[in-house]
Amino acid sequence: MSASGAEYLRKVVAAPVYRAAKHTPLEHMSTLSERIGNTVLIKREDLQTVHSFKIRGAFNRMAQMNEEEKARGVVAASAGNHAQGVALSGRELGIRTVIVMPVVTPSIKVDAVRGFGGEVLLYGSNFDEAKAKAVELSETEGMVWIAPFDDEAVIAGQGTIGLELFQDRPNLDRVFVPVGGGGIAAGIAVLLKQLRPEITVIGVEPAESACLSAALAAGHPVDLDHVSLFAEGVAVKTIGEETFRVCREYLDDVITVSSDEISAAIKDIFDDTRAIAEPAGAVSLAGLKRYVQDNDIQGETLANVLSGANMNFHSLRYVSERAELGEGGEGIFGVTIPEKKGAFLDFCRILGGRAVTEFSYRVGVRDSDEPARIFVGVQLKDGASERQAIAADLESQGYGVVDLSLDEVAKEHVRYMIGGQPPEDVRETTFSFEFPEHPGALQHFLEVLGTRWNVTAFHYRSFGMDYGRILAAFENVEGDPEFSAHLDQLGYHVKDVTDSPAYRFFMR
Numbered sequence: 001m002s003a004s005g006a007e008y009l010r011k012v013v014a015a016p017v018y019r020a021a022k023h024t025p026l027e028h029m030s031t032l033s034e035r036i037g038n039t040v041l042i043k044r045e046d047l048q049t050v051h052s053f054k055i056r057g058a059f060n061r062m063a064q065m066n067e068e069e070k071a072r073g074v075v076a077a078s079a080g081n082h083a084q085g086v087a088l089s090g091r092e093l094g095i096r097t098v099i100v101m102p103v104v105t106p107s108i109k110v111d112a113v114r115g116f117g118g119e120v121l122l123y124g125s126n127f128d129e130a131k132a133k134a135v136e137l138s139e140t141e142g143m144v145w146i147a148p149f150d151d152e153a154v155i156a157g158q159g160t161i162g163l164e165l166f167q168d169r170p171n172l173d174r175v176f177v178p179v180g181g182g183g184i185a186a187g188i189a190v191l192l193k194q195l196r197p198e199i200t201v202i203g204v205e206p207a208e209s210a211c212l213s214a215a216l217a218a219g220h221p222v223d224l225d226h227v228s229l230f231a232e233g234v235a236v237k238t239i240g241e242e243t244f245r246v247c248r249e250y251l252d253d254v255i256t257v258s259s260d261e262i263s264a265a266i267k268d269i270f271d272d273t274r275a276i277a278e279p280a281g282a283v284s285l286a287g288l289k290r291y292v293q294d295n296d297i298q299g300e301t302l303a304n305v306l307s308g309a310n311m312n313f314h315s316l317r318y319v320s321e322r323a324e325l326g327e328g329g330e331g332i333f334g335v336t337i338p339e340k341k342g343a344f345l346d347f348c349r350i351l352g353g354r355a356v357t358e359f360s361y362r363v364g365v366r367d368s369d370e371p372a373r374i375f376v377g378v379q380l381k382d383g384a385s386e387r388q389a390i391a392a393d394l395e396s397q398g399y400g401v402v403d404l405s406l407d408e409v410a411k412e413h414v415r416y417m418i419g420g421q422p423p424e425d426v427r428e429t430t431f432s433f434e435f436p437e438h439p440g441a442l443q444h445f446l447e448v449l450g451t452r453w454n455v456t457a458f459h460y461r462s463f464g465m466d467y468g469r470i471l472a473a474f475e476n477v478e479g480d481p482e483f484s485a486h487l488d489q490l491g492y493h494v495k496d497v498t499d500s501p502a503y504r505f506f507m508r
């Protein structure tokens, strides 16, 4: 039998999380509040010892183990915040903890878990293999499995965030919560609905890992084929059974946000608090901003949860690049201009003194009718409407224009590889690949695909993140079953992008 709302309320109130967690402050975001015409409050879960809320659920779950279970120790699989929550809870409660992590886990995460007293077992080449090992350990060694979200005690532990929100600001209008596997959303929603049902609670998930939205559409949890790893903490393929049941009953709405919007929210958090949220930690604020805009909300008191700050420092470069686009502060375009002296100057004049943020081009055939193609970034003050105005201006002056501001292939790759049109007789098919970054990943790619087929274009840029992306074109592979078999063997997430507008514009 699943717990009722009233039972969850009792479980949350009784959760002994304050032996390991803090009642975190709910701070006013003054700059953002002013800008969007609402009072925006942010719950600082980054200030927990483990720099995320995950200590609450893990500690509540483990504090309820009996002596016999404690003696057997616990096991969990996680390369993220759950791992640290379990390790610290084990230290506080005197329980042995073993965390299974994929072999390729960055050492900063391994060290963090060890620093909180957890034992790390590096196993498997991806999360699923590590998880299978952890389940095996729980079966063969009798260790207690600590689930990251789909567990009543974990949900109740996360629910203490809702209790604190209510204690600090009982008159909130809306609360925005991030959704990964649904533990934090379920906990906060069920608790607030017991205490004050008028508070609207809205779940937010990245569009590229929207497992709750998918489950709501299907009426039951479903597996997503692929999830983007940008907001790693919420990159979950399947919502939990119990978290789904609770989220469906108690959340008022569920919305999705893009990576660019998450990046912009990280910047907003930084601007107002000087804290640096990890991507998952800024998801709920990104949703808050989107919701306010879509529903024209003014003068309300809105809360969001800065759920974690275990940021991979090097991904800041990507975040800062994307934040402007996410805020609508930059537009990027592919433009054809005459291949002649002075053409760039003419073009800049038409932009009417706007700041150009990026400009790439490669010389085409001189003294021919073939125009040059340029990639241009422009600073905007007025978002999408200004982008349309710029495109219209340029078109009216006889330039060919494609607005690439929402085009992933343009933003991720093509901007760095402008100008490589192949000779006419090349028949190429172009793919983007996403894979867990580790030493040897690129070599593996080339070993599987790079020797047998002719590579006609290739772009790879390391962002210093946990995953990498490659754009590569191959000659004469269309309909080749052997090539398809090798793609499968590679084991990377792969997508045919031959027909994406950016690729067509610049590369064909």
Ligand SMILES: Cc1ncc(COP(=O)(O)O)c(C=O)c1O
Binding pocket: 052, 054, 080, 081, 082, 148, 149, 178, 179, 180, 181, 182, 183, 184, 185, 233, 234, 278, 280, 281, 307, 308, 309
């Ligand atoms: C920073 C951060 N935010 C949000 C979440 C999502 O939590 P849940 O899986 O309970 O939905 C996680 C999960 O690990 C996280 O680490």
